[in-house]
Amino acid sequence: MSKLNILFHQVGLTADIPLGVVARISRTEMEASGREYFKEVVVPASSARGIDVDVEPGSYWVQAILPSGRILQQYCDVAGEETAHVSFGDDAAAAERDAGWLSWQTFDEGLIPGSSGLLRQAPTRPSFWSKIPSLETFARLIRRTILGRGDQASLSVVACPPGREAWSIVASETQDLFRQLLRRNDGDLPAEAFLEKDTGRLKLWKLKSAEQDPSQRRWALIGLGNGLELMCLPTPWRLASGEFAEVELLVDMDPERLHPRASIVVRDPDLAGLLAYLGRGNLSSVRPLVESLDLEKLVDRAISEKAANPLAACAAAYVGLAVFDLAERERWDGWLPNLMNWFPWLPDGAILHARRILLRPGINENELVLLALKRAFHAGIPFFAAGVVLLRDGLLLYAHKDQEANAMLDAVSSVASRLDQRQAFTNLRFGRGA
Amino acid sequence: MSCGRWTSWISNAFTRERFAPMPDGDGLDLKTEPELVFFDGTDEPGTHVLIVGIGHYPCLLGGEKENSSLAEGMGQLDAPPISARKLAQWFLEDFHNPEKPLRSIAMVVSEREPSTFQHARALPPHPLPRGDGAEVEDVIQRWIARSSGKSDNLTVFFFCGHGISSAQSVLLLRDYGAKPFHRFDGALNLSAFRVGMQTMTPNEQLFIIDACRMPSAALDKVRGEVRPGRTAISPADLDDRGGQPARQSVHHATSDLAPAYGRVDGPSLYTEALLMGLNGGGVQPNFDPSNLWVGTNALQTAVSAYVARLAAKEKVEQLPDVSGAISFKIHQPLEVAIPLHVISHPPEAMKQARVEARLDKDVKSYYDFREHEAAEEWVVNLSYCAHTIFASFHENLGFEDERLVNTPMPPESYCRINCRSRLQQ
Numbered sequence: 001m002s003k004l005n006i007l008f009h010q011v012g013l014t015a016d017i018p019l020g021v022v023a024r025i026s027r028t029e030m031e032a033s034g035r036e037y038f039k040e041v042v043v044p045a046s047s048a049r050g051i052d053v054d055v056e057p058g059s060y061w062v063q064a065i066l067p068s069g070r071i072l073q074q075y076c077d078v079a080g081e082e083t084a085h086v087s088f089g090d091d092a093a094a095a096e097r098d099a100g101w102l103s104w105q106t107f108d109e110g111l112i113p114g115s116s117g118l119l120r121q122a123p124t125r126p127s128f129w130s131k132i133p134s135l136e137t138f139a140r141l142i143r144r145t146i147l148g149r150g151d152q153a154s155l156s157v158v159a160c161p162p163g164r165e166a167w168s169i170v171a172s173e174t175q176d177l178f179r180q181l182l183r184r185n186d187g188d189l190p191a192e193a194f195l196e197k198d199t200g201r202l203k204l205w206k207l208k209s210a211e212q213d214p215s216q217r218r219w220a221l222i223g224l225g226n227g228l229e230l231m232c233l234p235t236p237w238r239l240a241s242g243e244f245a246e247v248e249l250l251v252d253m254d255p256e257r258l259h260p261r262a263s264i265v266v267r268d269p270d271l272a273g274l275l276a277y278l279g280r281g282n283l284s285s286v287r288p289l290v291e292s293l294d295l296e297k298l299v300d301r302a303i304s305e306k307a308a309n310p311l312a313a314c315a316a317a318y319v320g321l322a323v324f325d326l327a328e329r330e331r332w333d334g335w336l337p338n339l340m341n342w343f344p345w346l347p348d349g350a351i352l353h354a355r356r357i358l359l360r361p362g363i364n365e366n367e368l369v370l371l372a373l374k375r376a377f378h379a380g381i382p383f384f385a386a387g388v389v390l391l392r393d394g395l396l397l398y399a400h401k402d403q404e405a406n407a408m409l410d411a412v413s414s415v416a417s418r419l420d421q422r423q424a425f426t427n428l429r430f431g432r433g434a
Numbered sequence: 435m436s437c438g439r440w441t442s443w444i445s446n447a448f449t450r451e452r453f454a455p456m457p458d459g460d461g462l463d464l465k466t467e468p469e470l471v472f473f474d475g476t477d478e479p480g481t482h483v484l485i486v487g488i489g490h491y492p493c494l495l496g497g498e499k500e501n502s503s504l505a506e507g508m509g510q511l512d513a514p515p516i517s518a519r520k521l522a523q524w525f526l527e528d529f530h531n532p533e534k535p536l537r538s539i540a541m542v543v544s545e546r547e548p549s550t551f552q553h554a555r556a557l558p559p560h561p562l563p564r565g566d567g568a569e570v571e572d573v574i575q576r577w578i579a580r581s582s583g584k585s586d587n588l589t590v591f592f593f594c595g596h597g598i599s600s601a602q603s604v605l606l607l608r609d610y611g612a613k614p615f616h617r618f619d620g621a622l623n624l625s626a627f628r629v630g631m632q633t634m635t636p637n638e639q640l641f642i643i644d645a646c647r648m649p650s651a652a653l654d655k656v657r658g659e660v661r662p663g664r665t666a667i668s669p670a671d672l673d674d675r676g677g678q679p680a681r682q683s684v685h686h687a688t689s690d691l692a693p694a695y696g697r698v699d700g701p702s703l704y705t706e707a708l709l710m711g712l713n714g715g716g717v718q719p720n721f722d723p724s725n726l727w728v729g730t731n732a733l734q735t736a737v738s739a740y741v742a743r744l745a746a747k748e749k750v751e752q753l754p755d756v757s758g759a760i761s762f763k764i765h766q767p768l769e770v771a772i773p774l775h776v777i778s779h780p781p782e783a784m785k786q787a788r789v790e791a792r793l794d795k796d797v798k799s800y801y802d803f804r805e806h807e808a809a810e811e812w813v814v815n816l817s818y819c820a821h822t823i824f825a826s827f828h829e830n831l832g833f834e835d836e837r838l839v840n841t842p843m844p845p846e847s848y849c850r851i852n853c854r855s856r857l858q859q
Contacts, residue, residue: 026843361677
C-alpha cells in the first residue's frame with residue numbers, strides 16, 4: 001500500500017501536538033474505480049513526525065487549513081508501495097525565523113514570519129491614551145510580586161476577587177482598577193514565573209501552574225508602553241498525565257505598531273490545536289479535529305477524575321457546541337450541567353449550560369437559561385473570550401424583560417468592550433485613565 | 435416564422451425563466467417601500483435579502499459636510515455601491531434555492547447622487563433609500579415584516595461600508611457624524627441587531643459584513659456604553675419561537691481589529707471572493723455529492739482562500755472571519771464553478787503551451803500562449819466533475835503532449851502537468 005506522510009513542521013516544539021492542523025487530501029485524478037478521493041485528516045504539529053495516510057498510487061493535492069484560516073497547499077505524487085512526504089511550515093520564511101522558543105506562540109499563526117522578524121497579524125489599537133502614574137509608583141505603594149520588567153513591559157500576577165465583584169472592579173476606571181486589584185493582592189502570590197526570553201521587542205514569560213485553589217482567580221497584569229492588558233490566567237491547567245502545564249505569556253513590543261500586544265498559550269500538547277482554532281474563531285473547518293479528540297472521553301476525564309481540568313472541558317464544549325449538530329451529542333445533556341454544578345467557581349460552565357439549552361430548548365426551559373446566565377455572572381468573569389461574548393449575547397436576549405439581567409448586561413458589556421476576541425482566553429485591554 | 439425569428443424565440447425561451455421581466459410594480463407601493471428592487475409577492479417559504487452599500491459619507495473626509503475631527507481618517511468609498519449592485523445582480527441571475535426561492539430584494543445605496551438599480555428582473559428603476567440611520571431602521575423593520583410570514587424563511591443581510599469594532603461591531607451609516615454630539619446615531623450596532631434578529635421569526639439568517647473592524651477612538655470614548663449605535667430592533671420574547679433562537683451565520687470580511695480592502699472603481703476584495711464562493715467554490719460535498727449546495731461552512735473556507743489570494747496580489751493582508759459555525763444551506767448552483775490552477779513542471783513550460791480543459795469531447799476552456807498572455811499558471815473555472823486536461827507544448831521544448839483527468843475540488847484545486855521529454859523514448 002502506498003502512503004502519504006503529512007507533517008506540519010513546527011520548529012522547536014518541545015512536544016508533538018498530535019492533533020494540530022486540519023488537512024484535506026484530494027486526488028487530482030479519479031480513482032481506478034471511477035470514484036473521487038477526498039479525505040479530511042488531522043495532522044500533527046511536530047518537529048519530526050507526521051501522520052501516515054494509506055492511499056492508492058497517484059497524484060494528490062493536500063490542503064492544510066490553519067487556525068488562522070489561511071490555507072497552505074501542496075501537490076504530491078505517490079508511487080506504488082512507497083511513502084511520499086508532504087511537509088508544511090518548513091518554507092524559506094520559516095527558516096528565517098529563530099522560531100524555536102516561539103514555536104507554541106506561532107502555531108496558530110498569530111505571529112507571521114517576515115523578513116524583518118515576527119509581525120503581529122492584526123493591527124493593534126491606536127494610542128490616544130492620557131497619562132497615569134507608572135506601575136513603578138504602584139509597586140512602591142503596594143506589596144506584590146513583579147515577575148519581570150522589560151524596557152517597556154512589566155508583568156504582575158494579581159489575584160482578583162472571584163465572583164461578581166470582579167465585574168465592577170474591572171469595569172471601573174483604570175486607577176481604581178489597580179488600587180483595588182493590588183490592595184487585594186495579599187498573602188501568597190501564585191505560580192512561579194520567569195522571563196524566558198527577551199529580545200528587546202519580544203518578551204516571553206513562562207508561568208508554571210501548580211496546585212492551588214482554583215476559585216482564586218489569577219490574572220496577569222501587563223503594563224505596556226501605552227496601555228495595560230489584564231489577561232486571565234488559565235491555571236491550574238492539568239495535563240492528561242496529571243502534571244501541570246506551563247503557561248506562556250508573550251508580549252510583542254513592535255515599535256511600528258502604536259500599541260503592543262500580549263497573548264497567552266497553554267502548553268498542552270493534547271489540546272493546543274483545539275485551543276488555537278478556538279482562539280482564532282476558525283471553527284468552520286475544525287470538525288475533523290474535534291472528532292479525532294474523542295470529546296466524550298476527554299470531557300469525562302476532565303471533569304470526573306480526581307485530577308480534573310474543567311477548563312479543558314470548557315474549551316472542548318465551546319468548540320463542540322459550535323461544530324456539532326445537537327442531535328449528535330445528546331449525551332452532553334448529562335455532563336454539561338455537571339460542569340456548572342460541580343465547579344461553581346467556573347463561570348464558563350454555567351454559560352455553556354445556558355447555551356446548550358438555548359440551542360435545543362425543552363418545554364419551559366427558557367427560565368433555566370436565564371438562571372444559568374445569572375449564575376455565570378455571579379461566578380465572575382469567564383476564563384474564555386467566547387464565554388464573555390456568549391454571556392453578553394445571552395443577557396441581551398432577556399434584558400428587555402428582566403431588570404436584574406439588564407443591570408448585569410451593563411456590567412458585562414462594559415467589560416466586553418475591552419475584550420480581545422482574537423484570543424482563546426479572556427484578555428482585556430485598558431488605556432491610561434485620566 | 436423565419437429561421438431568424440425561430441432562433442430568437444428559442445433563445446428567449448431559454449432565458450425566459452431566469453430573466454423574465456418583473457411586473458411593473460402593480461400592487462406594490464414603492465413610495466412606502468422604496469428599498470424594494472425585487473418582490474414576487476408570494477407567501478411561500480423563501481429568501482428575503484437586504485443589501486446595504488454605503489459609499490458616500492457626507493461628514494467624513496471628502497464629504498460635503500466634512501468633519502475631520504471625527505472622521506478618524508475615514509473618507510469616501512468607491513466599492514460599497516458597486517459591491518451592492520453586483521450582489522443584487524447575482525441574486526437576480528444566479529441565486530437558486532428550490533427550497534427557499536428568492537422572494538424579495540431590498541437595497542439601500544449611498545452615493546453622492548441618489549441611486550437607482552436597473553435589471554431586467556428588477557422593479558422599474560426608482561430612487562433607493564440613501565442610508566441615513568432612521569431610514570435604515572425603517573428598511574430593516576419592513577424587511578423583517580416581509581420575512582416573518584414563515585419560520586422556514588431564509589434572510590440574508592449584506593452590508594458594505596465603513597465599520598469599527600470594540601468587541602462589538604458597529605457599522606457606519608450615511609449620516610455618521612451628522613450629529614457631532616451623538617455621532618453613533620448614524621450607525622448600526624451589529625452585535626445588538628444580530629442578537630435581536632435571533633428572536634425574530636426566520637429560522638435561518640445569513641449575515642455578510644464587508645467592512646473594516648478597526649478600533650476607533652470614538653468607540654473607546656464610549657467604552658462601557660452597552661450598545662453604541664442604533665439597534666434597529668428590540669429582542670422579542672424567545673418563547674414566541676419555542677424558546678430557541680434563530681440559526682445564524684455571521685461572515686465578516688476581515689478579522690477583528692483589521693481592515694478590509696476595496697478597489698477604486700471596483701468591488702471590494704471580499705465581495706469578489708464571495709461571488710466566487712457562491713458560484714461554486716463554496717459547495718459542501720457532505721450535503722449530498724450528487725446534489726451540491728453552497729453552505730455556510732464551506733463558503734467561509736472558500737472565501738478565506740480566495741480573499742487570501744486576491745489580497746496577496748494587491749500586497750495587502752486580509753483574513754475573513756466567521757461568528758458561529760452554524761451550518762445551513764444557502765444556494766444550489768445550477769452550474770458549479772470551481773477554480774482549477776494549472777501549472778507545469780518545469781514551470782516555464784506553461785509559457786509555451788496550449789492547455790485545454792475538456793468535458794467529454796467538448797473543450798470547455800483553453801489557454802494558448804499564442805493567443806493569451808503567456809503565464810506560468812492558468813486559472814480556469816470548471817464544474818465539479820472529472821475533466822480531461824490536454825496539454826501540448828511548443829515543439830522547441832521537446833515535451834510530449836500530456837493528458838490527465840482532474841476533478842476540481844472546492845474551494846480550489848491544482849493540476850500539475852509533469853512534462854516528459856520526447857528524448858526519453
